[in-house]
Amino acid sequence: MSWLLRHLFGRLPIGWLQLTHNRSRFAAALAGVAFANVLVFVQLGIMNSMAAATLRPYEFFQADVMISAGDANALNEGGNVARQWLLQAMADPDVTDGMGLFVANVPWDRVEKDISLTTFGIDPAKPGFLAPAIADDARLLSVQHATILDRLARGLARDEAAAIRPQTPLGFEAQGRRLTAYATFAGGGGFGGDGYMLVSDQTFLSLFPARSSGAPDHILLAVRPGADIEQVIGRLTTLISDQSLRIRSYADAAQEDLRYQQTRRPTGIIFGFGVLIGVLVGLIIVYQVLSTDVADHLREYATFKAMGYGQGFFLGIVLEEALVLGVMGFVPGLIVGTGILTLMGAITTLPLAMTPFMAISVLLGTLVFSALSGAIATRRLAAADPADLF
Amino acid sequence: MEDENIIEVEGLNHCFGSGEAGKQVLFDISLTLRRGSFTVLMGPSGSGKTTVLTLIGCLRGVQDGSVRLLGHELNGAAEARLVALRRRLGFIFQAHNLHESLTALQNVIMGLQVHPGIADTVAQQAAAHALGLVGLADRTHYLPANLSGGQKQRVAVVRALVGNPALVLADEPTAALDKDSAAEVVDLLKRMGRARGMTTLLVTHDSRILDRADRILTLEDGRIVGSEERG
Incomplete structure (x- = not known):
């Protein structure tokens, strides 16, 4: 990982070295990100299963037009x-x-x-x-x-x-x-x-x-x-x-049913909020980890500032940490999330499963919210005044 | 010669705070530092030594008077200019301020990496070589927590000097060291500085250092009250 980050950022992987310096805290941070991922996976899984379950009975029939009340x-x-x-x-x-x-x-x-x-x-x-x-x-x-x-x-x-x-x-x-x-x-x-x-x-x-x-x-x-x-x-x-009467194509009827379930029925709205809460939890966890890390290293950052390192360098360190947390927290989150969805699917017979689309979406989402958290956390860097070192 | 002066300070005044709560800490400071000189700035606590150091080191904005560093006027200079100038300086702090997560080698590399265009392998070799020069070849992969106080300060000196700065600013670098370590660090600073043609401004209370100085400036109550040339 150190080699990869060194080549990715073209400098010492300071973010990685800082994170891994305190291994127990690093493990706790990864567990936090993984937990947020699991939350999102489960909620997304349930949302997807609701969509699949809504559309499932339409698959029993073949028609072009449906007339309903x-x-x-x-x-x-x-x-x-x-x-x-x-x-x-x-x-x-x-x-x-x-x-x-x-x-x-x-x-x-x-x-x-x-x-x-x-x-x-x-x-x-x-x-x-x-x-x-x-x-x-x-x-x-x-x-x-x-x-x-x-x-x-x-x-x-x-x-x-x-x-x-x-x-x-x-x-x-x-x-x-x-x-x-x-x-x-x-x-x-x-x-x-x-x-x-x-x-x-x-x-x-x-x-x-x-x-x-x-x-x-x-x-x-x-x-x-x-x-x-x-x-x-x-x-x-x-x-x-x-x-x-509602006269619609059969395909439109299925999609309108799905939209109704997702946006008008309490279950759809609740699951949607579940995903949002998962994202917020992840955002807060990553922000807290990065913010604490910045605060813990203010003196070192101030030293680097005195040496002539610019704001972009510090932003790079924090984003590097966000990237590490996002990717490394995602892997256990994916494994646990898949396990939970499989277990829930077996128990409920709902079409609950991890899909490649879900995995990629959550990975990208994790990277985005990690980067966002990192960007917010860099505000604390302003407190690193090199003049205070003397 | 004018261009032999690394630093030219003229009529420098500085206040902390403003209005009635403001307190002036420097009064009409004027000084010059010749290229390659080793100058010690002495004075009691609160005399303004550190403020002078931070102003010359582009860490504070110049409020009144003129500070010319390496031919550039600092009064009114843009932040980007100050950051660029800081890359040409070497800082040594009372507390070594090494990054706890980085090894000795990596801390020294940070002194090189601030200069764009230095290849990774070159930086590694230069940093290892520099640590070898100060007797730390067998400690390159040690974290600061596993080094003695003297070793840490030697790493800090190497970090400050490895990028060949034009000016080294050192603030009480021996304050936390025993007699032998202090002498070792100052000798190292002077030896490496001389070998590389660097100018050094060292703030200290430590009278053990005085006999190594080319020049001693004494500051009291924000005013320069003494300037003694040596050797």
């Missing part, structure tokens, strides 16, 4: 949409198919742990609206009270889920009905439920007798390949007289 900010929020608008939309020459999508949470009282499954009611005769990995099993849902179960759902034993086949289905009680899972798909726990379940629209209506087949939660539309989706949406907006 005006207050439907998320897949499982808001009012219903009259089925008549599906029929109306089909009148557009570019709309090739449509399907009503029902959504509700189904509690599953299990011996070990009660879980809640976000359940989608679909038309099994329209597998084209399902992701390829699920579409092949859609026909199984034609059987009354048949389900396709999320094998990654929280509270569902992995070996139990792995055994589910059409030949060896899993029967269970939920919502006062006897349901049978004939197949599984990969979903995963989210913030709104422990996992997912697909049923036919008829099964869905039997689970929720108060719901009407004429009022699904959303309408999914497929348009002719090559058609301009925005133009189709424009025509549908004219065609459908209920102006309170």
